[in-house]
Amino acid sequence: xxxxxxxxxxxxxxxxxxxxxxxxxxxxxxxALNYTPSGTGLLxxxxxxxxxxxxxxxxxxxQRNNIGVQRNTVLGTENAAIVSKTPEVQVVHKALKAxxxxxxxxxxxxxxxxxxxxxxxxxxxxxIDSKAMREHIEIVGSIxxxxxxxxxxxxxxxxxxxxxxxxxxxxxxxWSRPIIFGGLWGMFSSSTRKSHIxxxxxxxxxxxxRLFCIEQKLRKVFI
Amino acid sequence: METxxxxxxxxxxxxxxxxQPKLLVALYCRDYSRHTEQTYCQWVFPHENLCVSAxxxxxxRHYVDDSxxxxxxxxxxxxxxVSALILSGCxxxxxxxxxxxxPEDISRIKKVGLCVKVQKGFAVRLGYVSNADRHWLEQMLxxxxxxxxxxLAYGGPLGWVSEHSSDRNAGEALKPEAAPVDSAEAIxxxxxxxxxxxxxxxxxxxxQSQSLAAAKEHGIDTLFILTVRRWGxxxxxxxxxxxxxxxxxxxxxxxxxxxxSSATGKVLWExxxxxxxxxxxxxGDFKSKNKKxxxxxxxxxxxxxxxxxxxxxxxxxx
Numbered sequence: 001x002x003x004x005x006x007x008x009x010x011x012x013x014x015x016x017x018x019x020x021x022x023x024x025x026x027x028x029x030x031x032a033l034n035y036t037p038s039g040t041g042l043l044x045x046x047x048x049x050x051x052x053x054x055x056x057x058x059x060x061x062x063q064r065n066n067i068g069v070q071r072n073t074v075l076g077t078e079n080a081a082i083v084s085k086t087p088e089v090q091v092v093h094k095a096l097k098a099x100x101x102x103x104x105x106x107x108x109x110x111x112x113x114x115x116x117x118x119x120x121x122x123x124x125x126x127x128i129d130s131k132a133m134r135e136h137i138e139i140v141g142s143i144x145x146x147x148x149x150x151x152x153x154x155x156x157x158x159x160x161x162x163x164x165x166x167x168x169x170x171x172x173x174x175w176s177r178p179i180i181f182g183g184l185w186g187m188f189s190s191s192t193r194k195s196h197i198x199x200x201x202x203x204x205x206x207x208x209x210r211l212f213c214i215e216q217k218l219r220k221v222f223i
Numbered sequence: 224m225e226t227x228x229x230x231x232x233x234x235x236x237x238x239x240x241x242x243q244p245k246l247l248v249a250l251y252c253r254d255y256s257r258h259t260e261q262t263y264c265q266w267v268f269p270h271e272n273l274c275v276s277a278x279x280x281x282x283x284r285h286y287v288d289d290s291x292x293x294x295x296x297x298x299x300x301x302x303x304x305v306s307a308l309i310l311s312g313c314x315x316x317x318x319x320x321x322x323x324x325x326p327e328d329i330s331r332i333k334k335v336g337l338c339v340k341v342q343k344g345f346a347v348r349l350g351y352v353s354n355a356d357r358h359w360l361e362q363m364l365x366x367x368x369x370x371x372x373x374x375l376a377y378g379g380p381l382g383w384v385s386e387h388s389s390d391r392n393a394g395e396a397l398k399p400e401a402a403p404v405d406s407a408e409a410i411x412x413x414x415x416x417x418x419x420x421x422x423x424x425x426x427x428x429x430x431q432s433q434s435l436a437a438a439k440e441h442g443i444d445t446l447f448i449l450t451v452r453r454w455g456x457x458x459x460x461x462x463x464x465x466x467x468x469x470x471x472x473x474x475x476x477x478x479x480x481x482x483x484s485s486a487t488g489k490v491l492w493e494x495x496x497x498x499x500x501x502x503x504x505x506x507g508d509f510k511s512k513n514k515k516x517x518x519x520x521x522x523x524x525x526x527x528x529x530x531x532x533x534x535x536x537x538x539x540x541x
Contacts (some may be wrong), residue, residue: 007410041322068461076351076464129460132352136315142460142499164528168497169317207319214535 005133029070029080031198033088035095035205041103042213046222048104050115055093058122060148067201068128072191073137073173079191084201087178088126091205092143096121099209117221120148126202130192136170139196141204147212149221159217169200274277294512315452316495320536322483324492329537336443337418339411345401345457347394349472349506351464354388355455389466394455397509397518401455410451413523417530423537431514438485440461445484445491449529452477454522459503468507474500474521480533492537498525 023159057064066081084091096119097107108115125144130137143165148159171192212218255503346355351445403409418427430438438446456463456472465471475498482492500521509518 020305063461066461071351127460129462131348131457132356134356140460140497140499144501162501162503166497166499167318170315203317203319210320211532212536216535216538 021123028066029082029194029197030085030111031082031194031201032085033091033198033201033210034203035091035098036202037099037102037206037209042099042103042210043219043222046103046105046219048106049117049132049222050106050108051100052108052110052113052115052118053093053097053100054110054119055096055121055145056124057089057091058084058124059126060087063125063127067126070191070194070196070197071130072189073130073132073171074190076132082128082197085126091123092126092145092208093208095205096212099213103213114152116153117149117151119218122146122148128197130206132173133170135173137173137192138168138170139192139200140166140168141200142166143204143208145208145212147215149164149218151221156221156223159221161217162214163208163212163215165211167200167203167207167212169196169203171196229245235278236312275414317499318495320492322490322493324537328484328489328491332424332445334426334428334443334445335424335482336438336441336446337411337415338429338433338446338448339407340433341405341407341410341449341451343451343453345394345398345405346453347390347472347506348369348455348457349464349466349470350388350390353455354391374422390514392457393510400516400518403519404526407451408427410449410501410526411453413526413531414449417527418533421530421534423530423534429522432515435483435485435488443485445482447533448481448483449460449482452479454478456506457499460499468505468510470506471479471503472506472509473503474518474525476522476525476529478529480529482537494536496532498528500525513541 049167066083068082069078070080070082086094100107107117123143123145124208128139128141130139132138143163145163146160147163148158148160150156150211343355347353348355371507398405404413405429415427415429418424424447425443427447428443429444430441432438433446433448435446438444454476457475457476459471459473462471477497480492480494480496481490481491502521504517508514511517
């Protein structure tokens with residue numbers, strides 16, 4: 001009888017470990033970033049133009065390997081490095097191109113010649129992080145870039161501005177993994193979920209594109 | 224099993240009902256046909272006890288003692304209640320634009336009343352869980368009870384925590400530096416100057432009240448309400464959390480902007496914004512006498528950013 005109970009206990013332990021296995025860090029978390037436009041094109045009120053768009057990576061070396069850290073929600077210790085599946089420069093280029101094309105403009109990639117307007121985007125920051133705010137975890141994303149834009153025709157002067165897109169969202173602390181499965185250990189080892197991180201990064205990308213498009217200096221180049 | 228009682232039913236007859244323990248027995252006295260074969264079943268549901276089935280009235284094996292079930296229910300309820308109380312604070316919504324501005328409404332604006340509210344003053348949030356973000360109840364317990372216990376025990380743990388939070392001490396030390404911009408009035412005046420310089424609206428005036436009727440009386444057709452939800456120093460994104468003067472710190476400002484028509488009460492534009500300074504310093508830099516005024520200068524920069532963004536949002540030149 002005792003042996004049976006010991007076997008039962010071992011089976012329960014194995015089940016418990018299987019349920020909590022997802023808590024273990026694999027060192028790297030790959031996230032999919034996509035720009036999903038909403039509403040009408042932000043630049044659709046402007047004269048349709050042919051735009052040469054170039055995005056260059058100007059981030060410091062240490063920020064190029066990963067775009068942030070996934071933290072344990074309660075203790076804040078680093079759990080895994082966050083890496084984008086697609087290079088960040090491509091993500092930003094694709095997003096800006098999608099918004100310009102949606103607004104009725106034609107976008108030329110580097111090497112396809114010069115359009116009526118040239119836009120050079122120097123990406124200087126692409127980061128995400130989380131921090132405890134009372135009983136919530138605030139996840140903050142940031143994309144920052146210096147932009148140079150000029151019209152190849154007419155007398156509109158070259159414009160230079162910085163776009164700083166921030167997006168923040170909140171999740172409950174320690175509840176990203178059900179406590180009933182992991183007990184206290186599950187609560188303390190729970191970390192910000194991949195879906196939350198992707199949501200915030202995609203929100204940051206949308207915010208960056210929005211701020212880029214409503215920048216008055218850029219809009220003046222299109223006139 | 225003496226908990227079975229009889230009561231009169233509406234029809235005048237009598238029917239047998241179970242009080243709570245009996246119901247629980249009924250719930251847990253199910254026949255697990257394979258319980259003799261599967262060990263885990265016996266381990267999870269030990270069946271040393273016997274009971275009377277509520278349905279059949281026959282004596283059966285009882286897998287769980289009813290007192291355990293009752294206790295488990297009480298524990299579960301308590302845990303749920305405590306969790307609900309702890310987590311009851313509403314999570315603030317995500318940042319971004321809540322209400323898009325309509326160019327027609329914006330073009331009708333003649334005079335704007337600028338009203339600034341500060342929900343939380345300057346604070347340092349360099350720790351992962353910061354002293355500045357505690358609930359009032361936690362704050363009161365840690366501050367008052369902690370000091371009381373601390374004084375009783377000559378440095379009890381709670382007293383020690385309340386007196387030696389690094390964020391709290393840094394916040395206190397930086398209060399004089401933050402003072403020029405640490406009030407609704409100071410932020411309002413700075414923002415007013417910037418709004419007037421950049422000519423964001425045809426006319427702007429500073430108002431103290433959010434009352435639409437009062438605004439209307441003063442000839443103000445639109446109210447611009449800036450609610451500062453938090454401002455202070457935070458660690459730069461994706462950096463290691465550190466304490467002491469060498470800890471990296473960035474200025475942040477979390478705010479809500481609303482543009483409301485005083486005639487109709489309609490919200491013309493609303494946005495939750497989190498501004499983070501592009502420059503990163505160490506905590507020591509902000510305290511340093513050599514860099515006096517650094518905190519206020521960075522705050523002016525953030526206010527300029529608010530001004531620029533508001534201009535971009537409300538004036539989208541076609």
